Amino acid sequence: MLVCVRYLVVGAGGHAEEVAWSLVEHERARGESPEAVFFDDVRPPGPLSSGLGAIAGPLDAVADYADRRATLLVLGVGLPRLKQRLVARLAPLGLSWATVVHPRAIVGPNVEIGPGSYVAAGAIVTVNVRLGAFVTVNLHAQVAHDGIVDAYATLHPNARVAGNVRVGEAAELGTGAIVLPGLTVGAGTVLGAGAVALEALEDGVTYVGAPARPVHRRARRPA
Ligand SMILES: CC(C)(COP(=O)(O)OP(=O)(O)OC[C@H]1O[C@@H](n2cnc3c(N)ncnc32)[C@H](O)[C@@H]1OP(=O)(O)O)[C@@H](O)C(=O)NCCC(=O)NCCS
Structure with a gap:
């Protein structure tokens, strides 16, 4: 089943939450209230303590939430080599990055x-x-x-x-x-x-x- 969400955050560590918080602040300044879900291969599904959203599952689950016309990926990691690896891994989905x-x-x-x-x-x-x-x-x-x-x-x-x-x-x-x-x-x-x-x-x-x-x-x- 496809559940379309606007922002799909790749990673759910502290850095990902900081990036998502920045996104929420940016959208709020424009009168929007964005919806975000997080994906992480290590952390278990469930709500994040920051209240910014929930981990939906591992990175392989991103496809279940993606709609090329309406969804943007959000890069929630900050180390260069990890960024390169995750961007290459998700490239086949053909989604744009926020x-x-x-x-x-x-x-x-x-x-x-x-x-x-x-x-x-x-x-x-x-x-x-x-x-x-x-x-x-x-x-x-x-x-x-x-x-x-x-x-x-x-x-x-x-x-x-x-x-x-x-x-x-x-x-x-x-x-x-x-x-x-x-x-x-x-x-x-x-x-x-x-x-x-x-x-x-x-x-x-x-x-x-x-x-x-x-x-x-x-x-x-x-x-
Ligand atoms: C430079 C860095 C990448 C080296 O990490 P590493 O390759 O694992 O190297 P090591 O920890 O084995 O350290 C090697 C040597 O460099 C020294 N060293 C490491 N980082 C240093 C630093 N920032 N300044 C001065 N000396 C440093 C160590 O004391 C060690 O010296 P020694 O061999 O005489 O004992 C790492 O220490 C660093 O500074 N990373 C930046 C991380 C950062 O800013 N993250 C932000 C997260 S929000």
């Missing part, structure tokens, strides 16, 4: 935000910025003028990129990380929480510290 911007995010003129992206409460995206598809700009994160953030990249809470920075596809900037003006963050690169990038960051490398340097993992003793 772009979610909390009404108390600040978004300036000439800013493009791709489908499936999320800009959280308190985030600031200033002027002439391009956010690709499935980008996450989490709570109080900032993207300054002329920035480009490629698809699937994530800025965790309070991460800040200065003007003219390019953040590569599926890159991840940890909580409170800073990227100085004009630098490039490579595709798939991770900048650790609190790190400060003073130079361009290569593709696929994890950096930590201030100034940011490639992480050196100590050899672990066998257990």
